[in-house]
Structures are given as structure tokens and as C-alpha cells.
Amino acid sequence: MINEKVPAAPSIRRLPSYLHIIRQAQKDGYEFISGTVIAQELHLEPIQVRKDLTITGIIGKPKRGYPVVPLIAAIEHFLGWDSVKNAVIIGAGNLATALTGYQEFQLHGLNFVGAFDSDTSKIGGHIHGVPVFSMETLNTQVKNLGATIAVITVPSSYAQETADKAVSAGIKSIWNFTNVKLNLPDDVVSQREDLTSGYALLCVKMDADKPKRILE
Template identity: 45%
Template structure:
């Protein structure tokens, strides 16, 4: 009786969605090794995840498995890619040709993820006109108009924090529907748009904290408690 079936609401948890790419990645490895079928237990063992969790995650793609056997590797990859919409290419604009932007422009595997960066933009005159990893850098002025004319749906935002909202606005104006935001700033968008903000340092915070723990640098929370007294 969960929202999954009760009608309007979408229900796949972000946690599940986030694991799908790692399944796909691993399945590709197995496929490369000629493996035709694979079970949740196997995947779980390789990826250190609970088999039940794997099964539940995969279920969202609509894949059906065979008891005692598992899933067909190829069908499973196909199901994941289809579910995520990675089997038809979306055009994307990238704005901000700094270090992160340049790295993404250099990534030649995006087509396997349903993404094709068709243009790069910046407002730095010394960058405009240059070719970065095969993508010509265009002036930011042209963004909105070009996005509208090309019906580009995805924008990749790799600008500094203070420019994030204004560039996002240009994207919104141009009819872009989903923004992959690498700027360390939250951005406001109208209802019905999709924003996925990536914070490089959120993962690093986890690492830092765990490192501080294992190195014994940080006192445990309980020990800190008397700081509450005044």
C-alpha cells in the first residue's frame, strides 16, 4: 500500500537511483567476461550490498528474474539504461569552462549515459572561440537563444557560486528543463524543473570526518557533552 502503486506519486528513492549506475557498471564488467546471467546475491557480494536491497533496486526497472538463476545480464543492463533514459541521447549545454567544466568536456563516455554536450559557454573573452576537447566555447550571450532553437533540455552548470543563479536563469529562459549543478550554491528554479546539485566536498566531508575518527583526532560526541553547560 505504498505510494508506488497508489497513483500519482513517484516513489523510487534517490538512494535506489544512485545505486543503479554502479550496478550497470559492474554488469558491464560481467558482460565483458561473457557472463550471461547474474543473481542479486552475486551483485551484492561484489558491491558489498545486501542482496534484498539489490533486488528491490532492480525491481524498479521492471526487470523480471528467474528463481534459482537470476537475471539475464544483457537484459538487466538494458533495463537499467532504459529506466534512466540513457538509451536515447539528450543534448546538453555546459556553462563554465573552468577546471570542472573542462574535465566534463573531456569525458568522452557521456554518450553511454544518454548525454551529448553540444556546446560550451563562458563569459571569459580569452576562452570564447577556443576549442576545448573538441567543443568550441561560445559566448554566454548566445546561450538562451541557442538553447531555445536547439530544444536543449539539459544544462550543466560549472560556474563559480556567485554566477550560478544568473546562469541558471539564462538556462531556464532558454527552455532547459534539467540542470546538473556543480556550483557550490543552491539554485532556484520554477516548478516542474529538475535540479541535481553536486557538491564535491560533501563526500570529502565524510572522508575527513572518518579520517579524524580513525586517527583519533576527534573526541566522540558523548565526551563533548559538557560543552553544553554554561
């Protein structure tokens, strides 16, 4: 059971930013990109970037750096972003509308095939082209639509029961936008997106004396 326990999680979290910069280098016509250039763009140490990129299996060449095209392919393959994954989103509110409209996800193979809500005024409508279905149809729709991921954007008090329904419907991967730690079977993986974590970091940065005194 690897849930919540990916050893290289901070490295993996940085890969999308690297990909963004390397893709830009490709657009700008570069054949190679150095770890130092990536590091400068992101205010990281070059050694950190080189270490992170070893998990993709691509080796940089001395003085030239990493070959751009193979490196993009390797990062995308490592992340599984070179294959399309169908997802349902449960809770068709503002956050769901924001997420289904986020074009970058499509670039990374995340394909929203259906949204679900218990609000009858939403059912039958669409959010960014994604049809909104009744919660009662979750089981059949997950199968019909070939969905493997459930993105949960319901109010936190409904998080666990929603996750249970998704698991019953056959979902094995849950992206959880609530503040609830879900109890899930061992064969279901999950990732919780905690917006208060980013806010915590911003707040500590705002109090500039504190990190210097306590953290260094």
C-alpha cells in the first residue's frame, strides 16, 4: 500500500514545473537544456534539479545538458501523462467548474467524462462541456464512461460517503479536494489537495523574520 507514502513525493511535485520549462525551451528551438537553466528559472539548486531528473532515467551530457525531446517524453511517461485517463468529478459546484475548465489538465491526459451532483437543477446540464449526471447513476456511468479516477469536490461533510460510493462504482484512484482524510480500501490510491497547505507557506513567507530565525 503506497497511499500517502511516495518517497520521492517532493521530486514528483516539481516535475510538472520542469516539464513546463522544458516544453518552452522546445518551442524556442533548443535541442538541449541544462539543469542549471531549469534551476535558475525555479530558484532551485542545480544539484536538486539533476537529482530529481534521475527518476526519469534520462542522463544529461556534460556541457550540453539534457536532450529536450527525450526528456519531455521521459517525464510524461514517468508521470503516466502520455496516456489518457478518464475521470468523473463528484460535486458539480464552483470548484468542479474551475477544474473542468483548466485546460492544462487535458495536456496531461486528464479527461473529464462526467460530473455528478445531487442537485436536480444541475442534472442534465453541462460544465465546460462535461455532462452532469444524477448521483444515482454513478455506478452505471463509471462503467459506461470508462472512468478510472474520481475527483471529489463535494462539501467536506459528504466526503467519506462520496468516496465510498466512488469505490463501490469501481473507482481505484481518488483526487480528494475536501479537508477529510478518507478511509479507503488498500487497493485504492488517493491524493488530497489541501489548499490550506499553500496558504500556510505563504503566511510563513510573509513573516520574513520567522523563517530566518526558526528554520535555518
